[in-house]
Amino acid sequence: MVFNSYTFVVFFVIMLALHNLPISWKAKKVNLLLASYIFYAAWNPPFILLLWLSTVVDYFVGRALYTQPNKHKRHLLLVISLIGNLGMLCFFKYGGFILENFVHLTNLLGVDFHPAKPNIILPAGISFYTFTTLCYTIDMYKKKSEPVKSLLDFSLFVTFFPHLVAGPIVRPPQLVPQFETPRKATKQQLFDGLFLLSLGLFMKVVCADTLLSGASDTVFGSGGLMGPLDAWTGVLAFSGQIFFDFAGYSTSAIGVAMCLGFILPQNFLYPYAAIGFSDFWRRWHITLSAWLRDYLYIPLGGNRSGKFRTYINIMITMLIGGLWHGANWTFVAWGGLHGVYLWVEKAIRDSRSKASNAPADGTPAPVIATASFGPPLVGKQSASFIYALLTFLLICITWVFFRSPTFTGAWRLLHSMFGQAPPSGPPLLETIVIIKVMVVIGLMLIFHWVMRNTTVLKRTAKMPWWQVGIVWSVMLILIILSQGTSKAFIYFQF
Amino acid sequence: MHTQVSSKAAILAVIIVLTFFVSWELYLRHNGIAADYDDGPELWAHNRAMVYEPANKATVFIGSSRIKYDLDIPTWESLTGTHAIQLAMVGSTPRPVLSNLANDTSFKGKLICDVVEVLFFSRRGTERPSAGLNYYAKQTPAQKVSFILDKPLESSLAFLNDDHFALNSLLEEFHVQNRRGVYPFLDFPPGFTPNMFNRQNKMSADFIADTNQHNQVKAVWGLLKGDPTPPMSGKPLDSVMQSVKNDVAKIRARGGDVIFVRPPSSGFFLMAEHHLYPRKAYWDRLLAETGCKGIYYEDYPEQAKLDCPEFSHLTPTGAIAYTNSIVSILEKEKGWSFSAH
Numbered sequence: 001m002v003f004n005s006y007t008f009v010v011f012f013v014i015m016l017a018l019h020n021l022p023i024s025w026k027a028k029k030v031n032l033l034l035a036s037y038i039f040y041a042a043w044n045p046p047f048i049l050l051l052w053l054s055t056v057v058d059y060f061v062g063r064a065l066y067t068q069p070n071k072h073k074r075h076l077l078l079v080i081s082l083i084g085n086l087g088m089l090c091f092f093k094y095g096g097f098i099l100e101n102f103v104h105l106t107n108l109l110g111v112d113f114h115p116a117k118p119n120i121i122l123p124a125g126i127s128f129y130t131f132t133t134l135c136y137t138i139d140m141y142k143k144k145s146e147p148v149k150s151l152l153d154f155s156l157f158v159t160f161f162p163h164l165v166a167g168p169i170v171r172p173p174q175l176v177p178q179f180e181t182p183r184k185a186t187k188q189q190l191f192d193g194l195f196l197l198s199l200g201l202f203m204k205v206v207c208a209d210t211l212l213s214g215a216s217d218t219v220f221g222s223g224g225l226m227g228p229l230d231a232w233t234g235v236l237a238f239s240g241q242i243f244f245d246f247a248g249y250s251t252s253a254i255g256v257a258m259c260l261g262f263i264l265p266q267n268f269l270y271p272y273a274a275i276g277f278s279d280f281w282r283r284w285h286i287t288l289s290a291w292l293r294d295y296l297y298i299p300l301g302g303n304r305s306g307k308f309r310t311y312i313n314i315m316i317t318m319l320i321g322g323l324w325h326g327a328n329w330t331f332v333a334w335g336g337l338h339g340v341y342l343w344v345e346k347a348i349r350d351s352r353s354k355a356s357n358a359p360a361d362g363t364p365a366p367v368i369a370t371a372s373f374g375p376p377l378v379g380k381q382s383a384s385f386i387y388a389l390l391t392f393l394l395i396c397i398t399w400v401f402f403r404s405p406t407f408t409g410a411w412r413l414l415h416s417m418f419g420q421a422p423p424s425g426p427p428l429l430e431t432i433v434i435i436k437v438m439v440v441i442g443l444m445l446i447f448h449w450v451m452r453n454t455t456v457l458k459r460t461a462k463m464p465w466w467q468v469g470i471v472w473s474v475m476l477i478l479i480i481l482s483q484g485t486s487k488a489f490i491y492f493q494f
Numbered sequence: 495m496h497t498q499v500s501s502k503a504a505i506l507a508v509i510i511v512l513t514f515f516v517s518w519e520l521y522l523r524h525n526g527i528a529a530d531y532d533d534g535p536e537l538w539a540h541n542r543a544m545v546y547e548p549a550n551k552a553t554v555f556i557g558s559s560r561i562k563y564d565l566d567i568p569t570w571e572s573l574t575g576t577h578a579i580q581l582a583m584v585g586s587t588p589r590p591v592l593s594n595l596a597n598d599t600s601f602k603g604k605l606i607c608d609v610v611e612v613l614f615f616s617r618r619g620t621e622r623p624s625a626g627l628n629y630y631a632k633q634t635p636a637q638k639v640s641f642i643l644d645k646p647l648e649s650s651l652a653f654l655n656d657d658h659f660a661l662n663s664l665l666e667e668f669h670v671q672n673r674r675g676v677y678p679f680l681d682f683p684p685g686f687t688p689n690m691f692n693r694q695n696k697m698s699a700d701f702i703a704d705t706n707q708h709n710q711v712k713a714v715w716g717l718l719k720g721d722p723t724p725p726m727s728g729k730p731l732d733s734v735m736q737s738v739k740n741d742v743a744k745i746r747a748r749g750g751d752v753i754f755v756r757p758p759s760s761g762f763f764l765m766a767e768h769h770l771y772p773r774k775a776y777w778d779r780l781l782a783e784t785g786c787k788g789i790y791y792e793d794y795p796e797q798a799k800l801d802c803p804e805f806s807h808l809t810p811t812g813a814i815a816y817t818n819s820i821v822s823i824l825e826k827e828k829g830w831s832f833s834a835h
Contacts, residue, residue, distance in 0.1 A: 005637075005640045006640045006643035006644055006647075007639040007643065010643065041635070042635050042636035043634050043635075044634065045635065188499075191499045191500060191501060191503070191504055192499045194499075194504065195499040195504075206661070210660075210661050211661075214662070426674075426677075427673045427674075427675055427676045429676065430670070430678070430679060431670040431671060431672050431673065431676075432665055432666060432679075435670065436665065460499055465502045465506070466502075466503070468500075468503040469502065469503040469504070469507045469510070472504070472507035473506070473507040473508075473511050473514075476507060476511045477510075477514050477515075481653075481659075481660060481661045481664070483654060483655075483656045483659075483660040484534075484656050484660055
């Protein structure tokens, strides 16, 4: 089920009604859990079993990890949990990719091996709920928090439908305590939640699907070289589309949860206003970058094992972060390119701090766990805006690898972007499409810059109610006018 | 945290939205626009699921847009007593759908395939069939429910029309000049494209009466004249013929049957089709290689005299006459029998 569908509208109205009935808190939690399973089953019913299995196994393994005094047995339990969760992820998500690369390798070595291609369906949200349950078991191993008291609360933590299939990736302390006490939305939370849900749908349906996806699909789907205008329009369109699609989902999820009285963490903080790549990773998919920092980068040693090792740890984290997104080397290349950007940024920062004899400004840690404001603006506003624009353009280059299904396609598009070869056919995009993309991306960059140190709800607090009402109505009108086939969220495939 | 997303803002938003859409709906209806159904993958998949009805209770139609206009489904159903399952797609080649039905061992029914040469014998026109087939294969329970919920809304609201009144379509109305060589947006007037729930297209009375609108559609066909792609021939054509032959053989081996129909066209469209796709090299060869029977409109006076106002599709009145003729020919000459008789 997707948020932008009639089915979800009916589902959500029923959920709101049931959640506000005068019944016991336990009954409401059971209701939420059943609704979450229905939400997931509405995509593909049999895969509920996988979700349920992952939940039950990790609940009992987590509890055992926390209470087991024997160090070796605790290690064993952790290994079981890691193998279970990552094994499931590897099979469903990377099974075909692993086999394909194994076949390439064996053929390179002269062995004639051509197995049948497996037809493995990727369960929706597996990357997200697997990371959520891994959070829990690793935290139990480290005794970072108390075990969840009941299977019901743990199941809700994993399966809570707003965040189930595409995040935000929540940590147990962020969500479990909210299930322990009865709660429903206050009148203010309900209206805030509905506003955020509308904003999220506006971002997804209007900006991503209606105004940007056409140009992106046309350019990335073209098999030939094209002129720079078409190439850049397509790449800019995708840069906007991926943001609006994913941030739209996260905003909708936060809004839906808020309508039920729950608070989910922020996942995006105007990333295209980032000045530099460390700043970008503090603002883009915040919960994933926090997860990678806490469960990969820091265990690898972080910045505690010397400069060379820090660079290696940054690159490993970014490469694995890239691979998490999909079973294709282009995603790894995307992560690797971000790693290179972070390296260059760190090297510049380190050399500046050396030259000024001032302490280094910490490693360019790619994440911040909480949704904090970005660092203070460095230098003049206009210079900072130029740096932010440069950061954005370099990020756009990385999106070419993220979106292209092959390296050939990616290189072809990069060549086209920089006018390296004449177009192989007529121009691709209609003028109105180019105008749409440029207007939307321009407004997006301005909006990000203006909003980089605040949030939507804080901003609306400063606006008169009638202005909020007008903005809200414009979003709703454009959502309804957009119509069209509801496209799946891009991050559902991850 | 204090915010201003208050009940007053929400109420104002609802009032503005309702006012806008009531006004917009009244405006469209005042201009002769009626509610119809978006002809997207959802509706196509709904029809695709019906092909398993027994051969004596249903006939499946595939093809391009001509059969969507030229087959009058109520006439067909009253004359034959069988359900007409319309799977044709505008601007598309029917070959992917033919292959899909051929490879579906549960399909054993009767199939009528419309041949519009420029699309049938083409490597292009596969986007909509791919989208429809993919949607059908992967449709989720949630999507099925959304389809059911959507039906009463689409049947009641004229503004729910993706082709003409969605945001992107409204922006196309600015008619911003394109660079030379860019494939243009095909701007069909709303009265040309109304689509029923059974997937029959019917020109509106307003469209039929207005020659300016006919000329607007003819101008769209004129844009397509500029396509430099030559007609398919040689090995690619041989390959297409072989592929269609194989698909037909699979369906017939299971007890099904396939008949090809060539609906009317006129004006410069017909001249271009005769010139680029001579009957002997394409239509006659198709029937000979597949062993199928066919109904070519020019062979039947009652069909040959039918006129297409924009050179390519029949009016609703013409569709009734064409459907009457097709049913009669199928029964008298092609050996098909229907339960109504």
